[in-house]
Amino acid sequence: MILPKLREHVIQAGGTISEEDNVTLSILERILTNTETISTFSIPDDAFTLLAKFVSLLPDDKIFPCLDMIRLLMLHSTAVDHYANEKTLLQKAMNLCLSENTSSPTRLMALRLLANAFSSPRGGFFLASAENLSNIVHVITGSVNENDKMFTNITTAKITLLYNLSLFVSRNDSDDVTQCISFILFQLEREKDVENGNSLFMALGHYLYCNDDGVELVSALGIELTRWEEEAKTTTKLQGVIDDVKKLLAQ
Numbered sequence: 001m002i003l004p005k006l007r008e009h010v011i012q013a014g015g016t017i018s019e020e021d022n023v024t025l026s027i028l029e030r031i032l033t034n035t036e037t038i039s040t041f042s043i044p045d046d047a048f049t050l051l052a053k054f055v056s057l058l059p060d061d062k063i064f065p066c067l068d069m070i071r072l073l074m075l076h077s078t079a080v081d082h083y084a085n086e087k088t089l090l091q092k093a094m095n096l097c098l099s100e101n102t103s104s105p106t107r108l109m110a111l112r113l114l115a116n117a118f119s120s121p122r123g124g125f126f127l128a129s130a131e132n133l134s135n136i137v138h139v140i141t142g143s144v145n146e147n148d149k150m151f152t153n154i155t156t157a158k159i160t161l162l163y164n165l166s167l168f169v170s171r172n173d174s175d176d177v178t179q180c181i182s183f184i185l186f187q188l189e190r191e192k193d194v195e196n197g198n199s200l201f202m203a204l205g206h207y208l209y210c211n212d213d214g215v216e217l218v219s220a221l222g223i224e225l226t227r228w229e230e231e232a233k234t235t236t237k238l239q240g241v242i243d244d245v246k247k248l249l250a251q
Contacts (some may be wrong), residue, residue: 001073003029006054006065015057016053024050028069038075047073048082055087055089060096065107068092071113090117090127090194091188097139104150111157114139118164126167136165143185157198160185166206177211179193181218194231200226201241207247215249223249 003025010017017025022046031041050117051073070089071077083089093110094104095223102110114136117123127136140162162180169177184204191197208214225242232239 001015002032002065002068006069009058009062010044010054011230013057013059013062015054020046028073032072032111035072036251038072039077041076042078043073043078048079048086052089055092056155060099060106061103063096064103064109064183067106067109067113071109071116072122073120080117080123082121083117084120084126087126090114090123091132094135095137095243098135098142100214104148104154108150108157111139111154111161115157115161115164116187118161118168124164124168128165128170132176133169133176136161139181141163141179146217155187155191156193158195159191159199159203163203164191166203166210169207173208174211177241178213178217179206181207181211181214182221185218185221188228192231194235195229197242198238201238201245205245205248208245209240215251217248 007017024046027044028047031043051066055063070079070083074083079221086158090113091153094108096106097114097242114127117127122154125235126132141159141178144151144158148154152173162183166180181204184200184207188197188200204218211217225246228238228242232242
């Protein structure tokens, strides 16, 4: 599914795909077919050069198949480490998410790419660094048009990114962590998906541990617990996470 659309957009943008390029793309397609085995394969030597060429060539509204391929490739630690060292792609993904003019398919793939960058410590610490933390938080907390046909998928991608970031932020009292906590409280009032709710509560626990003012902020803004505790009656995992958050709030 990804490869035909990528080829189509490259040709439309005036690019060319050589026989060697086709061989590399076919290998990548085979690797990415089964996400559970991606980490066991060797990435072709010229794959990163070829994908960088496509990223540079494609306009923002046509880049999403390329981002989709890269975000799947990032399930391989070699790919994450490459892009964390190279930096420009991850920064471009953040910029695409921050721009109001970015198309929904591109925004969704950029969010998923950033979320997968946390699958390697090097990618996680790069995005959670002082250099990038504010931007990644703005990516997460920025508003999404509720009438967007991809609203639900984009929201889920933001929550995944929020949780992944919580695993890498250092203990601090920065405004960035405070913004994350405020976003979680806002989202808990509106979220209906149990898995997303579980991710939000897990992330909240991590952020509360990292921020000394977090408990006061939650007390001031209030937290939706009643509805989620009802949901948790049939979900042991969610109940355990809620209990952990309540313990942190009681300290």
